[in-house]
Amino acid sequence: MKVLQFTIPVPHDKSVIAEKVCLPYHYPYLHRHKEIQLTWIQQGEGTLIAGNNMHDYSAGDLFLIGANLPHVFKSNPEYFVPNSNKQIEALTIFFNPEGALAPLFSLPELKPSLIFMQQHQQGFKVPHSVVDKVSQIMIALQKASGPDQLIQFFHLLKGLTNIKTKLDPLSTYGNLPGITENEGIRIGNIYNYIMQHYSEPITLEDVAKVAYMTPESFCRYFKKHTGHTFISFLNEIRINEACKKLIAHKFESINTVAYKCGFKSITNFNRVFKCVIGNSPRGYLDSYNNNLISLNRAAS
Incomplete structure (x- = not known):
């Protein structure tokens, strides 16, 4: 059965993607993609479902989600009420060490960062003690372009790799079966129904x-x-x-x-x-x- 990945739009002139979203609620369906995802919640509350586990999220939380880890940021029910005037706001960085960035991650200087990512394929919540530092780098990366954006990406990798706190994985189930596009929508509908009722x-x-x-x-x-x-x-x-x-x-x-x-x-x-x-x-x-x-x- 062919696994249809959620496709992250990648401009031809970028190898690291910065995406700022301001929407009534997060994308509501379980999905996965080949990119590692770093999401900083700036506004909004809900439940992150990652693999087989659930985690509350609110403004100020920062999560790293491993490549191909099925996940969904499920906004609280009140965000789906028509004319609620509620809104989520988040900044996300996407990058793929096995894609356009592969030559960089093959350098000996980036070996510690590559090992760090491989050790945390199930993702983790970034400790609050370093959220301010990491989120400021994310903002700088979003605003930068060309070589300057890549320089900020190096700072981001360094900030993550230097985390010394024990990091608990978001998911503990190991490798879940591949999620097809239709299955992601079906499971998302199941989650939506349960969380609303x-x-x-x-x-x-x-x-x-x-x-x-x-x-x-x-x-x-x-x-x-x-x-x-x-x-x-x-x-x-x-x-x-x-x-x-x-x-x-x-x-x-x-x-x-x-x-x-x-x-x-x-x-x-x-x-x-x-x-x-x-x-x-x-x-x-x-x-x-x-x-x-x-x-x-x-x-x-």
Whole structure:
């Protein structure tokens, strides 16, 4: 089966692509491409799905996404409401060490950078301690042209390669099967449906209909292409949203958050929360508040 890559437009006079987007929401379908992608979120909130894992994102976050890693920046549901006046803003750098830049990456001086990229093919979130430095280089690269843009690219590689903090991969499933264009749209539609209806009762039959499959076929298909069962993915979406609501302090009680996120049983909510997060809802909230107090004290 031929894998249709998402094609990044490459001008004939550039080997590094800088793309600034200001849109109502991010491209909503799961996709992959041969270029390594470095995306700095300047405005907007949502969930990054990369391989088999999910990560919250908000303004100021910076992610490196490895070549051919299936991913989608899924804007929060409110961004899809007509006339919401909400907008996302992001700056992305695309580059392919095996394409036009291959001769440069074959130089001994760039060997550390090439090894770094090979070691992080599953991507990572750039530590906040270096986001300011790296994002400023990205801005300079976007504004530059000709040889000056390539010089900024060298600075960017150096800034990434010099990161000393332990970097956790965005995806832990290894190599997911190739995603065709039609499969990317189908899985994107499945993700969209689940993320828009997670607070409601969702059955296997409901989501299988979205994919135009029988429940049995859907289970096999979803597991093959995401590394998740339907239930595990739905639970992670619900717990992910529960975490956002807990730390936002917009609800009167943990029980209310559980019901708002689609759980009908508090016992089940607590069990699933502990399984996904490794802590109880109360423990998670207390830990977050304590860390916030510590940060405020350190800043004062």
